[in-house]
Each structure stands twice: as C-alpha cells, then as structure tokens.
Amino acid sequence: MDRGRLEAFSDGVFAVAITxxxxxxxVKGPGNHNGTLAYxxxxxxxxxxxxxxxxxxxxxxxxxxHILVSNILVVTRLLLFxxxxxxxxxxxxxxxxxxxxxxxxxxxxxxxxxxxxxxxxLTGMSVxxxxxxxxxxxxxxxxxxxxxxxxxxxxxxxxxxGLVYLVVIGLAFISAPAALGLSGLxxxxxxxxxxxxxGKTGDEASGQDT
Amino acid sequence: MDRGRLEAFSDGVFAVAITxxxxxxxVKGPGNHNGTLAYxxxxxxxxxxxxxxxxxxxxxxxxxxHILVSNILVVTRLLLFxxxxxxxxxxxxxxxxxxxxxxxxxxxxxxxxxxxxxxxxLTGMSVxxxxxxxxxxxxxxxxxxxxxxxxxxxxxxxxxxGLVYLVVIGLAFISAPAALGLSGLxxxxxxxxxxxxxGKTGDEASGQDT
Amino acid sequence: MDRGRLEAFSDGVFAVAITxxxxxxxVKGPGNHNGTLAYxxxxxxxxxxxxxxxxxxxxxxxxxxHILVSNILVVTRLLLFxxxxxxxxxxxxxxxxxxxxxxxxxxxxxxxxxxxxxxxxLTGMSVxxxxxxxxxxxxxxxxxxxxxxxxxxxxxxxxxxGLVYLVVIGLAFISAPAALGLSGLxxxxxxxxxxxxxGKTGDEASGQDT
Amino acid sequence: MDRGRLEAFSDGVFAVAITxxxxxxxVKGPGNHNGTLAYxxxxxxxxxxxxxxxxxxxxxxxxxxHILVSNILVVTRLLLFxxxxxxxxxxxxxxxxxxxxxxxxxxxxxxxxxxxxxxxxLTGMSVxxxxxxxxxxxxxxxxxxxxxxxxxxxxxxxxxxGLVYLVVIGLAFISAPAALGLSGLxxxxxxxxxxxxxGKTGDEASGQDT
Numbered sequence: 001m002d003r004g005r006l007e008a009f010s011d012g013v014f015a016v017a018i019t020x021x022x023x024x025x026x027v028k029g030p031g032n033h034n035g036t037l038a039y040x041x042x043x044x045x046x047x048x049x050x051x052x053x054x055x056x057x058x059x060x061x062x063x064x065x066h067i068l069v070s071n072i073l074v075v076t077r078l079l080l081f082x083x084x085x086x087x088x089x090x091x092x093x094x095x096x097x098x099x100x101x102x103x104x105x106x107x108x109x110x111x112x113x114x115x116x117x118x119x120x121x122l123t124g125m126s127v128x129x130x131x132x133x134x135x136x137x138x139x140x141x142x143x144x145x146x147x148x149x150x151x152x153x154x155x156x157x158x159x160x161x162g163l164v165y166l167v168v169i170g171l172a173f174i175s176a177p178a179a180l181g182l183s184g185l186x187x188x189x190x191x192x193x194x195x196x197x198x199g200k201t202g203d204e205a206s207g208q209d210t
Numbered sequence: 211m212d213r214g215r216l217e218a219f220s221d222g223v224f225a226v227a228i229t230x231x232x233x234x235x236x237v238k239g240p241g242n243h244n245g246t247l248a249y250x251x252x253x254x255x256x257x258x259x260x261x262x263x264x265x266x267x268x269x270x271x272x273x274x275x276h277i278l279v280s281n282i283l284v285v286t287r288l289l290l291f292x293x294x295x296x297x298x299x300x301x302x303x304x305x306x307x308x309x310x311x312x313x314x315x316x317x318x319x320x321x322x323x324x325x326x327x328x329x330x331x332l333t334g335m336s337v338x339x340x341x342x343x344x345x346x347x348x349x350x351x352x353x354x355x356x357x358x359x360x361x362x363x364x365x366x367x368x369x370x371x372g373l374v375y376l377v378v379i380g381l382a383f384i385s386a387p388a389a390l391g392l393s394g395l396x397x398x399x400x401x402x403x404x405x406x407x408x409g410k411t412g413d414e415a416s417g418q419d420t
Numbered sequence: 421m422d423r424g425r426l427e428a429f430s431d432g433v434f435a436v437a438i439t440x441x442x443x444x445x446x447v448k449g450p451g452n453h454n455g456t457l458a459y460x461x462x463x464x465x466x467x468x469x470x471x472x473x474x475x476x477x478x479x480x481x482x483x484x485x486h487i488l489v490s491n492i493l494v495v496t497r498l499l500l501f502x503x504x505x506x507x508x509x510x511x512x513x514x515x516x517x518x519x520x521x522x523x524x525x526x527x528x529x530x531x532x533x534x535x536x537x538x539x540x541x542l543t544g545m546s547v548x549x550x551x552x553x554x555x556x557x558x559x560x561x562x563x564x565x566x567x568x569x570x571x572x573x574x575x576x577x578x579x580x581x582g583l584v585y586l587v588v589i590g591l592a593f594i595s596a597p598a599a600l601g602l603s604g605l606x607x608x609x610x611x612x613x614x615x616x617x618x619g620k621t622g623d624e625a626s627g628q629d630t
Numbered sequence: 631m632d633r634g635r636l637e638a639f640s641d642g643v644f645a646v647a648i649t650x651x652x653x654x655x656x657v658k659g660p661g662n663h664n665g666t667l668a669y670x671x672x673x674x675x676x677x678x679x680x681x682x683x684x685x686x687x688x689x690x691x692x693x694x695x696h697i698l699v700s701n702i703l704v705v706t707r708l709l710l711f712x713x714x715x716x717x718x719x720x721x722x723x724x725x726x727x728x729x730x731x732x733x734x735x736x737x738x739x740x741x742x743x744x745x746x747x748x749x750x751x752l753t754g755m756s757v758x759x760x761x762x763x764x765x766x767x768x769x770x771x772x773x774x775x776x777x778x779x780x781x782x783x784x785x786x787x788x789x790x791x792g793l794v795y796l797v798v799i800g801l802a803f804i805s806a807p808a809a810l811g812l813s814g815l816x817x818x819x820x821x822x823x824x825x826x827x828x829g830k831t832g833d834e835a836s837g838q839d840t
Contacts, residue, residue: 435642
C-alpha cells in the first residue's frame with residue numbers, strides 16, 4: 001500500500017462529496033404548490049450560504065490533507081484507518097449542509113439543531129485531520145520531521161480549527177446564523193492563512209512538478 | 211502539492227459533474243398522474259437540449275483545463291484556490307441544467323429566469339477559468355511562457371467565452387430559447403476551434419505519451 | 421494532454437456511472453401505500469435484471485476502452501471529442517436502466533419504449549466506441565498498428581456490437597423482454613470472448629506492471 | 631491493461647460508493663407531516679448504525695483490495711471480470727444500507743428481510759474478494775507467492791469473512807439487530823486484525839513511497 005493510493009481514494013471521496021454539495025441547491029420544479037422559480041430561488045438563501053461555506057471548507061481540508069500526506073513516508077494500517085475516520089465525517093458534510101439549507105430559514109429550535117449537527121460533522125472532520133497530523137509527528141514518519149520543540153506549536157495550529165468548530169456547536173443553540181457565520185470565518189481564515197500544517201510555508205509546500 | 215494531485219481532484223469533480231448531468235433525464239416512472247412514457251419522454255425535449263449543451267460545455271472546459279494546467283510549473287496555494295473557484299461553478303452546472311430542463315418548456319418568466327441562472331453558472335465557470343489563465347501569464351509559472359506582446363491576444367481568447375456568457379444572462383430575459391441556443395453555439399465554437407488556450411495549437415498541445 | 425489524463429477522466433466517469441446504476445434498486449421505504457418490503461423486492465425483478473446487464477455492459481466497455489486507449493500513441497483534440505461522444509452515452513445508461521426497471525414489468529407499449537430507449541443508449545455508446553477504434557486505425561496512431569489487410573476484420577469486430585444493439589431497438593417494439601435479453605447476450609458474449617479489440621489477444625493485452 | 635488502471639477504476643467505485651452511503655442520512659426537510667428535526671434525527675438511529683458499519687466495511691475491503699492487488703503481477707481478462715464481480719456487490723451496499731436504515735426500527739418481518747438483503751450484499755462482496763484472492767494463488771501471478779503449504783491457511787483467512795456473512799443472512803430471520811451487530815463485529819475484527827490477506831503482515835504490506 002503506497003501513499004499514491006491513499007491519495008487517489010481520498011481525492012475521489014473529496015471530489016464526490018464536493019460535487020454532491022451542489023445537489024442541495026436543486027429547486028422543486030414547476031408545480032402548483034411550489035411557487036414561482038424566483039420565489040424558490042430567493043427562498044433558498046440559506047442553502048447558497050451553506051453551500052459556499054461547505055465548498056470552501058472541503059476545498060481547504062483537501063488542500064491541507066495533501067500537504068500533510070505528501071510529507072508522509074510510511075503508510076501503515078493505522079494511518080489508513082485514521083484517514084477513514086476523517087472521510088467518515090467529510091462525506092457527512094453534503095447531507096449536513098442540505099439540512100442547514102432546509103432548516104435555517106425556518107428559524108426556531110430546528111434551525112439551531114441543524115447548525116449544531118453541521119458543527120458536529122465539521123468537528124468530526126477536524127478530529128480526523130488532527131489524528132492524522134498527530135500520527136505524522138511520530139519518529140521517522142515524515143520526510144521533513146517537525147522538531148520536538150515545534151510540536152506543540154504544530155499541534156495548536158491543526159487543533160485550533162476543531163476547537164472553533166466545538167464553539168460552533170454550542171453557539172448554534174444560542175444563534176444558528178451566528179454559528180454558521182463562525183464556521184464560514186474558519187473557512188475564510190484558512191483560505192487566507194499562509195502557513196499550512198506542520199511548519200511548512202505555503203511556498204515551501206508547493207513547488208515544481210517533476 | 212504537485213500538479214498531479216490538482217489534476218486528479220479536478221478530474222474527479224469534472225467526472226462526477228458530467229455524470230450527474232444525465233440524472234436530470236430520469237422520468238417519473240409509471241403512475242396515474244405521470245402520463246405514458248412516450249408522453250414523458252416527448253415532454254422532456256428541453257432537458258435533452260440542456261443536457262447536450264452542458265455535457266459538451268463541461269467536456270470542453272475539462273479539455274482546456276488540462277491543456278492549461280499541463281503547462282504550469284509551480285502549484286501555489288493561490289492557484290489551488292483559483293482552481294476551487296472554477297470548480298465551485300462547475301458543480302453548479304448539473305443543478306442549473308436540471309432547472310432549465312424543468313422550466314424552459316413552461317415558458318414565461320420562470321423559463322427566462324432558469325436560463326439566466328444557467329448563464330450565471332457558465333459565467334462563473336468562465337471567470338474561474340480566466341483567473342487560472344491570468345495567473346499562468348505571470349513570470350516563471352509555465353513551461354512555455356506566453357511572450358509579453360501576445361498576452362493580450364491570449365487574454366482576449368480566454369475571456370471571450372465569459373463575455374458571451376454575460377450576453378446569455380441578458381438575452382435570457384428577452385428570449386430564453388435564444389439565450390440557451392447561444393450557450394450551445396459557444397460549445398460548438400470551442401469544439402471546432404483549433405487553437406487552445408495560451409497560444410499552443412491543438413497538435414502541439416497533444417503529443418506522445420511517455 | 422497526455423493519455424494518462426484521458427484515462428483518468430474516463431475512469432472517473434465509468435466508475436460513477438457504474439455505481440449510480442445500483443441506486444435504481446432502492447425501495448421506497450416503509451409506508452402505507454408502498455406494500456411490504458418483500459412485495460417491493462419481488463416486484464423489482466426487472467430492475468435486478470436491467471442492473472445486471474448494464475453493470476456488465478459498462479464493465480466490458482471499460483475493459484475494452486482501456487485495451488484500445490493503452491495502444492494509442494497520440495492524443496489529439498479530435499480523439500478527446502470522440503471520447504466525449506462515447507461518454508455522452510455511457511452516462512445515459514444508469515437513467516435508461518432505471519426506466520427499464522420501472523416500466524418493463526408493467527408491459528404494454530411503455531415497456532417496449534423503455535427497452536427501445538435503453539437500446540438507443542447502448543447503440544450510441546457503441547457508435548462512440550467504434551469512432552475511437554476507427555480513429556485508431558489511422559497511420560502512426562497506435563503502438564501496435566493493425567495491418568491494412570486486417571482492418572476490415574477489426575472494423576467488423578468492433579462494429580458488430582453496435583449492429584446487435586440496433587436490432588435491440590427494433591426488437592423492443594415486438595417483445596421488450598426478448599430485446600432486453602438480447603442486450604444481455606451481448607454482454608455475456610463479450611465477457612466470454614477471448615479476442616479484445618484490434619487484434620490483440622487477452623494475454624497480450626495484459627502484462628506485468630512496472 | 632496494467633494494474634494501475636484496475637486500481638484507479640476500483641478506487642473510483644469504492645470512493646463513490648462510500649460517499650453515497652451518507653445520502654441515506656438525509657432528513658425529509660421541514661413539513662407538516664415530517665415532524666421536528668430532532669424527532670427525525672432521533673428516529674434515524676438505525677440509519678446511523680448501518681452507516682457506520684457499512685462505511686468501515688467498504689473501507690476495510692478497500693484496504694484489503696489494494697494490499698491484494700498491489701501484490702499481483704499479471705492482469706488478465708479473467709481477473710478484470712472477477713474484480714467486476716466484487717464491485718457488482720460493493721455498489722449494492724449503499725442501497726442495502728439505506729434499506730436497513732429505513733426498515734430496522736419498524737421491526738417485524740420487513741426488518742428481518744432488510745438485514746438479510748444487507749447480508750446478501752456483504753456475502754456477494756466477500757465471494758468476489760475471495761475469487762480474486764483464490765485467482766492470485768495461481769503460479770506466477772503474485773510478486774510474493776504464497777507457499778503451497780500455506781495456501782489453505784490463506785484461503786481460510788480470506789473466506790472466513792464470507793462465512794460469517796452467511797451466518798448474518800440466517801441470523802437476520804431470527805433477530806435483525808443481532809444480525810446487523812454481527813456484521814458490525816466483522817468490521818471491528820478486520821480493523822483490529824494485524825495480518826492482512828495472503829500472509830503479509832501489516833508492516834510488510836505498507837512501506838515507503840517512492
């Protein structure tokens with residue numbers, strides 16, 4: 001089992017999940033009970049917002065997943081199952097996004113619960129990612145090892161997203177829109193940040209293709 | 211992050227999106243209210259048309275995406291996010307195509323709005339593609355750089371599709387079928403044109419596999 | 421554009437299409453109007469049959485597609501669009517299979533039309549495949565060229581499937597089950613035949629991986 | 631046809647199947663007849679359980695598929711069709727999982743039948759995997775051949791999962807939850823076991839990427 005296949009399978013899952021996201025934006029079609037298309041499209045504002053946040057959240061986790069995995073030297077069964085743990089939550093995101101889109105505009109406890117469930121999926125994804133990152137800190141597992149004195153710095157960086165997602169879950173029960181907005185801020189933060197996981201800069205992480 | 215993974219992920223998204231397109235052609239199945247199969251199939255003419263246009267539109271953008279990306283030397287975080295911007299709109303195409311198929315035959319404002327929404331998805335896709343192409347014009351980013359005096363020619367070529375898609379959006383509010391037909395003409399044009407993005411001919415762009 | 425990316429994209433489309441096939445077997449779930457699960461499962465016999473035939477039909481075309489493409493030296497824009505023509509019909513197969521599953525058991529003209537539509541999708545797929553195979557007969561396009569005196573033999577072999585699918589369309593209007601059975605016989609024939617496309621034996625076509 | 635393409639296609643199918651699993655967890659959306667979101671989420675406990683078991687079952691078969699295939703030297707048409715036999719049942723798992731999720735909580739004969747159908751899909755998958763493994767025991771087919779005196783040991787190992795799945799089918803008619811639990815225990819067992827198929831240890835099976 002080499003790294004290439006771990007990446008190919010994960011890429012496939014990320015690609016299917018990110019494409020399924022858009023299916024949540026389908027309107028019901030013409031029909032007496034559905035209202036005009038303009039009404040349906042306007043009514044879906046929460047679905048557009050949730051789509052945007054989820055699209056970039058999956059996109060970022062894909063970018064960071066590959067920066068992390070491309071540095072890994074040995075692929076063990078444990079790593080494969082930690083990767084499955086990550087994917088277990090990634091594939092939940094399209095469904096959770098659809099639930100937010102369906103319930104956010106209605107408001108009330110259902111809206112709060114929908115965003116809390118969304119936050120659980122994001123937290124689980126973050127736990128899965130952190131588990132892979134923690135595994136990669138072990139001796140001899142990466143091409144460019146993280147020096148021992150930098151490990152806590154690295155841990156704090158890759159765990160901080162998960163901590164914010166925990167806040168999203170709690171905040172959802174106070175204000176569903178605020179909690180969804182916070183998960184959007186995490187996406188914006190990770191799009192803008194220049195330092196990817198485990199101490200390499202964005203420029204070092206990229207490079208010329210062979 | 212090397213170019214191969216950018217391509218693998220994008221290929222996955224393109225492949226899923228192009229396959230989901232066909233799901234819009236599903237009939238409702240037997241049932242008292244659905245009419246005969248012949249009736250349902252004949253009633254779906256707009257869905258077939260939209261399917262054909264979208265299939266070749268995604269196919270062409272896939273072809274041009276790879277000609278463009280295969281020329282790129284450095285993969286930066288910025289490029290990855292520009293690529294995500296492109297994919298953000300590509301995955302909307304199956305849903306927008308389904309909306310056109312559902313509403314075009316009904317006519318009226320809903321039909322116009324459906325094609326305008328479709329035009330927005332195509333315009334967004336074109337903006338994403340142009341952003342990647344513009345990025346690739348920077349110094350040292352491509353194997354075969356575009357000479358400075360040819361850059362505006364290249365820009366005009368890769369931006370012209372987007373400009374026509376803007377016309378599709380406007381034209382939709384005058385005549386939905388004409389606007390859909392125009393987006394189909396863009397697809398026909400790009401299938402027939404011999405000069406792919408950034409100054410390489412179709413024959414130069416292809417070549418013997420290693 | 422090298423051969424590897426043509427294959428990766430096609431593999432993605434084949435993989436999604438073959439997986440979507442199974443979604444046609446979903447039952448409606450518990451509910452007063454749906455009947456017991458046993459009733460629903462027994463009622464779906466046509467869907468199982470259509471699933472089996474379509475699964476192996478797509479599987480075979482995937483096998484033959486790769487034997488054909490692995491022999492190709494130059495990837496041109498024309499080849500890419502011939503490949504898109506093939507995929508245009510491959511992605512229709514899940515929907516056409518679902519239509520057969522829904523309408524075959526009901527009998528009558530709808531059942532005949534459903535199988536005829538299925539035959540059209542298979543014929544189109546076969547035309548797309550034949551177009552790629554015909555293209556590959558040109559000078560300097562394949563690693564192991566087909567000698568001129570063997571070209572008609574090769575053409576007859578790769579076109580014969582398409583001719584039988586034309587018969588499926590016509591036969592469907594006489595007997596829907598017989599026409600579906602004939603398309604199943606094509607799949608059985610191609611699973612059992614030892615000579616893949618363009619004159620290479622199964623053993624020559626395979627080989628040790630690097 | 632080299633091994634790489636067999637893997638790419640299989641990876642695609644595994645990735646789509648494992649991602650489609652999550653779609654079974656979608657709630658019905660707001661509506662007078664659907665109940666609150668909390669009610670719907672709580673009502674879906676069987677769907678969560680089935681999702682978890684199926685996710686890790688497909689994940690494990692993916693891990694073992696690649697350990698098995700990475701050892702194979704020659705790819706023949708027979709192997710390709712044995713692989714299709716495996717995938718024929720893998721793609722059924724999302725649908726079968728959805729059926730379990732829909733019917734388990736209702737209890738009665740429908741719940742038993744749903745788990746039995748699920749067991750049939752798992753048994754078929756296991757038969758397909760065993761067929762590939764049996765094929766790989768032939769002379770000259772693998773890089774690290776299994777010595778003749780170890781073949782029965784290897785056979786027993788890769789067939790034991792299938793035997794337990796046969797028990798799942800039978801047990802389903804006595805107790806649906808117990809049968810589903812047994813299929814979950816198989817997943818837990820394979821996650822924890824250290825000896826992958828055909829006599830290589832987990833550490834030997836993994837290794838440094840080039």
